[in-house]
Amino acid sequence: MTWCRFSSGMPGSGNRMEFDLIEAIRARVDVARSDVALGIGDDAALLDVPANRQLVACTDTLVAGVHFPAGTAPGDIGWKALAVNLSDLAAMGAEPAWALLALTLPDADAVFVEGFATGFAELARAHGVALVGGDTTQGPLAISVTAFGWVPRDCALTRSGARVGDAVFTTGALGDAAGALKMLMGGGSAPAALSARLHRPEPRVAAGLALRGSASACIDVSDGLLADLAHVCVASKVGAEIEADALPVSPALAASFDAPTCRDLALSGGDDYELCFTAPAAREAEIVEKIAHAGCRATRIGRIVAGSGVRVLDANANEMEIAHAGWGHFSR
C-alpha cells in the first residue's frame, strides 16, 4: 500500500508531513500480532490466516458531513471508523484481527491525525486489531477502513438463515445513537450516556462470537432495526413481526423522549451497532445467558413468520403505522 500520496501533484512538497502522518498513526496503533508477517511500510501487507479458518472481510466508509457532523472530535471519528467495520465482523461471528486504513484529509493537520489515531488505537487495542497498512490521500475528509477477521469453516453467521418460527432478538438497547443525534441536530446537547453511543459505539464482537452455533441469522443495526431486519427477511425469504412493547430502550433514552418517540428511534434510528439476530425460540434462555456472559443483554423482540416484510405490532397484536424516524446518519 502506498502511504505516499499526500502531496499528490507536487512530489517533494509534502513528503515530510506525510511521513509524520504515517508515524503518528503507526506510533499510536501499536498492536503487535505474530500473524502479521509484514505490516505498514511495503506495497501490501503480508498476513497469515490460521489453518481451517475462513477469512471475513468488510469495508465501510465514513464521510464528513454525511456520517458525522463537521466538528466531531477527531478521536471519535477514528474510533467510529473502526467500530462500524468491527460491527460488520461481529455480525458474522468473526474474530477480528487486522485493519487497513484509507484516510483522505483536506490538509496535513497534525492535531487531527493525532486525535484520530488515538481514538482508532483505543478501539483497536481493545479488540487486539493490528493496523497493517493503508493509504493517506489529499481530498475531502473521508475514511475507509477494511477490517479482517476469521471464523472456523462453515461457522459464520449470515443474513440468510432465519426460519419461520424463530424468535427475533437484539443485543443491548436501541435508539440511543439516533436519540443523541436528534438532540444535537436540534441545537441542544445530549446526555453523556446517549452521545457516547453515537460517537463511540461498542461493536458487539464478544456477542457475535457467542452466537456462533446458536443464532440462525444475524445482522448489525447500522441503518435502523426495521431496515436491517428487512435485509435479513429478504435474504432468508421470510417475514418478521416486532412487538413494539418489547423493544429495549435505555433509561437515558426513556428520560429524554416520550414513549412514542423512543419507540420510533428504536425502530428506525441507526448507528446503534447492536446485533439483531434470530434463533429457535426454545433457545432463548441459553442465548440470554451466553450474551450475558459476553457482557451484554439480549432481548427477544419478535418472531419470524411466513411471507415477507417487517410488521410492528402493538400490545393487542395489531399492526402499527411507523413513521421513519430518519436519524440514522447526520443529514446535510
Added chain:
Amino acid sequence: MTWCRFSSGMPGSGNRMEFDLIEAIRARVDVARSDVALGIGDDAALLDVPANRQLVACTDTLVAGVHFPAGTAPGDIGWKALAVNLSDLAAMGAEPAWALLALTLPDADAVFVEGFATGFAELARAHGVALVGGDTTQGPLAISVTAFGWVPRDCALTRSGARVGDAVFTTGALGDAAGALKMLMGGGSAPAALSARLHRPEPRVAAGLALRGSASACIDVSDGLLADLAHVCVASKVGAEIEADALPVSPALAASFDAPTCRDLALSGGDDYELCFTAPAAREAEIVEKIAHAGCRATRIGRIVAGSGVRVLDANANEMEIAHAGWGHFSR
C-alpha cells in the same frame, strides 16, 4: 459490508436507487470464484485462502480532482481504481483474487455507475478478480479499493531485500502517463499510446509473479521512479545509481517531448505502474527472458550501491541535477 448507506440521513428516500447501483456493479463485475464462500450481500465477505499461502492485502484511494481530473471517463476511473491496487499486489509477487469497493458518489448517477462498473469489470475479468463486497456512500467522488491476493509462504517480494551490487531494473517504459498528463494539463490532447497509459494502466501482475525467486526487492512505480526507488533504498538500507541513458522511453513519448523532458518524466513522473526491482546482476539474462515470457520488457537501469539515496548519472558517470517533473498526479 453495508451497501446501504447511499441515502444516509433520510432512510427510505433513496433505497431504490441504491439497490440499482449495487445491481449495476454486481451485474457487470461477474467473475465467479469457488474460493468465495459468500460475496456481495451480507455484512462481510467470507473467503477461503488456500493452504500454505500468505494473504496479501492493500488499499489505495482515488479522489476526484487529485488522482484524476474532473471529466475523466467513468470507465477509466473504474479501471484505474482497481489497477493501482493490483499494481501493489504485483509488486509483492502476489496472485490477485478478490476486491472490495468503497465508492463515494455525490449522487446516484446511473450513467456514471454503469461506466465505472464496466471499466472496473474489464480489468477484474482480465485478472480473474472477484468483487466480493463494498460500500456505497454519498459524498465527494472518491474510490477506495482493497485488493487481496496471495503468495506461497515466504515468497513475497518486498522493498527491503536490495543488496549492494544488485542491478536495478524496470519493466516496460517510464514517463508515458506523466507525459500524457503534461499534455492534457497544457490544454492539448495526448497521443492515444500515452493517454492509454495514464487512464488504463496495466498492472504488471504476470511480471510480478515471474520475479518471485529472482528479484531481491520490488516496488511499483506510482509516485515516480526516483521517489519509489528511494523507498526501496530506505527499506534496504542501501543507495542506488541510475544511468539516465538507460531509462526505457516509449516511441510515443520520444516523439512528443525533447530528450531532457523525456528523461525528467521517466525519472519523476508517476502513474506508470511499472515494477522497479533489484536482482543480482548475474541474473540479468534470466530475468529479461522471464519478464518477456510475462509479456513485458525488462531493462537494466542502474545498480545498488553502499550508502543512501538515489543518484542519477550521465553518460560520463557524473551525477546529474534532476528537477522534479512533478506530474505524478493531477494537480489542483
